[in-house]
Amino acid sequence: MIERLKELLRHSAIYGLGSIVARVLGVLLLPLYTRYLSPSDYGLIETLVALSAVLTALVAQGMKSAFFRFYFDSAEPARRHLVVRTAFWYVMAASTVATALGIVLASQISWLLFGTHGHRGLVIAAFVGLWAALNYEQMTSLFRVEQRSTAYVAATLANVAITITATILLVVVFDKGPLGVLVGNVTGTLIVYAALLLYSRHALGLQFDRSLYRAMNRFGLPLVPSAVALWLTNFSDRFFLIKLADAHEVGLYSIGVRVASAIVLLLTAFRMAWPAFAYSIEDDREAQRTYSFVLTYVVFVCCWLALALGLLAPWIVKLITTEPFYPAQNVVAPLAFGVAAFGAYVVVQIGTGRARQTRSNWLVTGAAAAVNVALNLALIPSYGRMGAAVATVVAYTLLFVGMAWRAQRVFPVSYQWRRVATLGVAAVGLTVLGKAFDAPLAVALVLTAAFPLVLLVLGFYLPAERRRLRQLLPILGR
Secondary structure (H helix, E strand, O other), rough: OHHHHHHHHHHHHHHHHHHHHHHHHHHHHHHHHHHHHHHHHHHHHHHHHHHHHHHHHHHEEEEEEEHHHHOOOOOOHHHHHHHHHHHHHHHHHHHHHHHHHHHOOOHHHHHHHOOOOOOHHHHHHHHHHHHHHHHOOOOHHHHHHHHHHHHHHHHHHHHOOOOOOOOHHHHHHHHHHHHHHHHHHHHHHHHHHHHHHHHHHHHOOOOHHHOOOOOOOOHOOOHHHHHHHHHHHHHHHHHHHHHHHOOHHHHHHHHHHHHHHHHHHHHHHHHHHHHHHHOOOOOOHHHHHHHHHHHHHHHHHHHHHHHHHHHHHHHHHHHHOHHHHHHHHHHHHHHHHHHHHHHHHHOOOHHHHHHOOOHHHHHHHHHHHHHHHHHHHHHHHHHHHHHHHHHHHHHHHHHHHHHHHHHHHHOOOOHHHHHHHHHHHHHHHHHHHHHHHHOHHHHHHHHHOHHHHHHHHHHOOHHHHHHHHHHHOOOHHO
């Protein structure tokens, strides 16, 4: 199991390099955005990002999940090439149809979202970005199933470099505002996608197996309602905010989301490596033991980061934004713990995929989405962005708990529930303590650093882990 965990860590670390660079550069662009865009401009961008997310779920989510599962059904190169080509042509056709409809209906979509036809150009740019992102992700998924994490990172870094260059030129030099941000993002993705087509042409070809497509569809389609429900949990708060509040509130909330999503630096890396790694373990008993420890360690890292972001949010927001965006700091803590709960969900939901029992996943994700929608409607009118943040953390927690229950019914795993609960209680408790006393920067840093020591007092560590800690921190052995 140790070797398995090292393998997962190695791939996650490589994926994480690209993820960290992309996220860090994205954060570094926030001062640019907050100086050249108003909170309302930023709110428009984030609303269209949310729209793209739901369309991604509807158009390609089922095929994406099926691609990872079916690729490992056979070690025969010819069969794997058939899976790759069938998925590739489906995504190409479906994304093209969706984009064409979006362009034709751009004025109507602009009116529906923003109450004006004036943002038609933004809508068109968003749909072109949708096409580019769907097809780019399908190509990079080939690197992931082949566990070629270095190639994946190279593509990611190239995309980031081109995107940032194009965005700076369009926003700063040509003063294109929100449109410049959207077009800049599309430019990098399209250029790297074209390069990937040439690089991976040996794996592509004019093959489309209808029987294989139907089998992949039977596996993937039940995941689409679940993906849409996840979208409701992830992004519907932007739509509720823009309708029940305004674009300014969406802009502030989205800055809080950006800061909280620093956890995604590691979580995205893990999600890239996790499906291929989890499905590649052939022995069920080995998989069960590995999954158990993976959940504990993922929650450990996510909770520590959530604690740090929640306590340090006032200073982080002031560092990377301008004064009109400072109020965004108050939503960072709940949003960060929401991301931590989502990280735990990512681990436990793999059990339904391994057992090929995904048809009922939508019941869990649908219930979480329903709670999220209800809380958004109840809380946003009175509490604005904080109401949306509370709705998010509650929904993500229910999502994790519900999927853990569902996955245990089809693929039982002896997860370390006491240790997982200890992590959550310790991190939330320290955050509440710091917020209650409005801790200054020095105290916030001390509370963050104290997290592993609090866990020691609470009896979290296993004997083997304590021995490793004593080697790293001799003071703990006294």
